[in-house]
Amino acid sequence: MMDRAPPAFPVLPTLAPGTVWLVGAGPGDPGLLSLLAAKALNEADVVVYDALVSAPILALARPGARLEFAGKRGGRPSPSQRDISARLIELGRSGLRVLRLKGGDPCVFGRGAEEALALAAAGIPFRLVPGITAAQGALAYAGVPMTHRDSNAAVTLLTGHAQGGGLPDGLDWAALAKGAPVLILYMALGHLAAITERLIAGGRAPETPALMISHATLPNQRIVETTLAGLATDAARHAVEAPCLIALGETIRLRAALDWTAPAAQREAAANALLAALRAEAG
Amino acid sequence: MMDRAPPAFPVLPTLAPGTVWLVGAGPGDPGLLSLLAAKALNEADVVVYDALVSAPILALARPGARLEFAGKRGGRPSPSQRDISARLIELGRSGLRVLRLKGGDPCVFGRGAEEALALAAAGIPFRLVPGITAAQGALAYAGVPMTHRDSNAAVTLLTGHAQGGGLPDGLDWAALAKGAPVLILYMALGHLAAITERLIAGGRAPETPALMISHATLPNQRIVETTLAGLATDAARHAVEAPCLIALGETIRLRAALDWTAPAAQREAAANALLAALRAEAG
Numbered sequence: 001m002m003d004r005a006p007p008a009f010p011v012l013p014t015l016a017p018g019t020v021w022l023v024g025a026g027p028g029d030p031g032l033l034s035l036l037a038a039k040a041l042n043e044a045d046v047v048v049y050d051a052l053v054s055a056p057i058l059a060l061a062r063p064g065a066r067l068e069f070a071g072k073r074g075g076r077p078s079p080s081q082r083d084i085s086a087r088l089i090e091l092g093r094s095g096l097r098v099l100r101l102k103g104g105d106p107c108v109f110g111r112g113a114e115e116a117l118a119l120a121a122a123g124i125p126f127r128l129v130p131g132i133t134a135a136q137g138a139l140a141y142a143g144v145p146m147t148h149r150d151s152n153a154a155v156t157l158l159t160g161h162a163q164g165g166g167l168p169d170g171l172d173w174a175a176l177a178k179g180a181p182v183l184i185l186y187m188a189l190g191h192l193a194a195i196t197e198r199l200i201a202g203g204r205a206p207e208t209p210a211l212m213i214s215h216a217t218l219p220n221q222r223i224v225e226t227t228l229a230g231l232a233t234d235a236a237r238h239a240v241e242a243p244c245l246i247a248l249g250e251t252i253r254l255r256a257a258l259d260w261t262a263p264a265a266q267r268e269a270a271a272n273a274l275l276a277a278l279r280a281e282a283g
Numbered sequence: 284m285m286d287r288a289p290p291a292f293p294v295l296p297t298l299a300p301g302t303v304w305l306v307g308a309g310p311g312d313p314g315l316l317s318l319l320a321a322k323a324l325n326e327a328d329v330v331v332y333d334a335l336v337s338a339p340i341l342a343l344a345r346p347g348a349r350l351e352f353a354g355k356r357g358g359r360p361s362p363s364q365r366d367i368s369a370r371l372i373e374l375g376r377s378g379l380r381v382l383r384l385k386g387g388d389p390c391v392f393g394r395g396a397e398e399a400l401a402l403a404a405a406g407i408p409f410r411l412v413p414g415i416t417a418a419q420g421a422l423a424y425a426g427v428p429m430t431h432r433d434s435n436a437a438v439t440l441l442t443g444h445a446q447g448g449g450l451p452d453g454l455d456w457a458a459l460a461k462g463a464p465v466l467i468l469y470m471a472l473g474h475l476a477a478i479t480e481r482l483i484a485g486g487r488a489p490e491t492p493a494l495m496i497s498h499a500t501l502p503n504q505r506i507v508e509t510t511l512a513g514l515a516t517d518a519a520r521h522a523v524e525a526p527c528l529i530a531l532g533e534t535i536r537l538r539a540a541l542d543w544t545a546p547a548a549q550r551e552a553a554a555n556a557l558l559a560a561l562r563a564e565a566g
Contacts, residue, residue, distance in 0.1 A: 010313035108429050120551060125543070
């Protein structure tokens with residue numbers, strides 16, 4: 001007979017002295033933080049964070065923890081990737097418990113692998129802790145699934161911004177246009193006209209539904225609905241701000257039915273119309 | 284002057300009576316659960332869960348909460364998607380606080396949109412809460428980034444299993460082969476030979492590094508390293524088990540340097556060799 005309930009909280013690993021955890025903070029809403037990230041915030045001696053880590057998440061850091069900013073801000077020059085890696089090595093060597101906290105997932109367009117490689121080469125123990133990436137947060141909070149059984153068995157995430165500031169080299173845009181039915185673009189605001197042109201030239205329909213989602217999952221989230229052909233014009237017209245996630249594909253049409261932040265009655269009518277259309281199509 | 288510190292814990296929304304939250308539980312490690320998911324487990328009257336939700340996560344449910352299994356198990360017939368949706372509607376209508384908990388992210392190959400559409404049509408309030416998807420967990424815990432600036436500006440997630448059990452229709456495998464440098468396959472164990480053949484025919488090199496990761500992020504995680512051409516043979520030889528995530532691409536070569544679960548000395552040598560090669564390449 002058990003006279004005590006087992007502990008309800010799972011036993012999680014501890015951020016040990018001299019160790020660096022590379023952790024994803026998720027897209028912004030603190031509710032999307034992982035338990036491991038929250039634990040690391042509670043244990044770290046120093047938190048090295050990027051511009052995309054939101055204020056309510058940093059507020060979870062242990063009182064007395066040192067917060068070091070390592071991102072771009074305003075017109076100030078940001079520390080180079082080499083400087084950040086050197087700083088993480090130095091902090092780890094000094095025996096501190098180090099939390100390297102990045103917006104989204106450090107291994108999804110987050111340069112986490114570069115920092116991990118530097119730490120590995122220096123013999124500093126580290127851990128990779130994934131986070132909910134911007135694509136997941138932005139689409140869920142817009143009421144759009146990343147995949148839907150009726151329409152897309154594949155989804156591609158890509159960055160519109162390479163190391164040097166241009167479009168990434170070596171991407172086969174024609175193949176991307178014909179590949180996954182849903183495309184999700186990170187950091188693409190600077191090259192919208194070029195990306196649109198390449199995708200349309202590759203065969204993607206100009207009228208493909210598109211969303212631009214700025215400040216995803218945060219109180220200042222803002223969504224602009226447009227089409228592939230309309231991206232560049234509408235980004236300018238609506239003064240769309242970075243950070244911005246752009247989604248392209250037919251699943252976006254589900255938004256009228258699935259936007260759970262909209263009034264229920266509005267959603268209900270759209271959902272019933274959609275289900276009726278599906279039933280008619282199925283014969 | 285502030286004489287009290289602000290509350291350290293963010294104010295999160297509450298799972299209200301008569302509401303259904305469609306929540307991702309992440310890949311298995313309870314440390315990857317989101318704060319919102321943990322809060323929902325602590326508030327729900329009933330938890331409707333899938334086979335991929337791990338036991339330590341279910342253990343976080345409020346004592347007294349009803350746990351309803353809605354997945355496939357052994358040879359038993361599983362409830363149909365229509366039955367599950369009807370049950371969620373019924374539970375919501377009865378005024379309960381309902382947590383629909385799915386492995387990974389409900390909107391990434393999780394049929395979350397189908398359930399949300401049914402709830403929307405029935406006028407039941409709901410919320411979509413993303414979770415860390417299997418690809419993120421499996422690769423991070425294997426020491427492989429999903430993206431790496433030197434090698435891939437795009438990544439494609441795809442399912443190898445369609446509604447009827449076959450390969451998904453309508454995917455352009457030649458385009459997928461030439462598109463994103465990293466491909467991640469969900470639920471593909473049943474069609475490995477066919478998928479391999481299509482990708483190689485589409486131009487992907489047979490010697491492309493590949494990983495098969497079973498039970499990702501859990502204590503029984505198991506990884507088989509192979510190549511695209513070797514997938515089917517090695518899956519049989521090593522009796523690779525579902526759930527299994529398959530990754531293809533050059534970033535997998537980083538594993539020797541980035542597998543943070545391996546001894547540090549082993550990782551250090553590999554990382555230094557890799558950095559030396561990069562420096563030599565850069566001239």
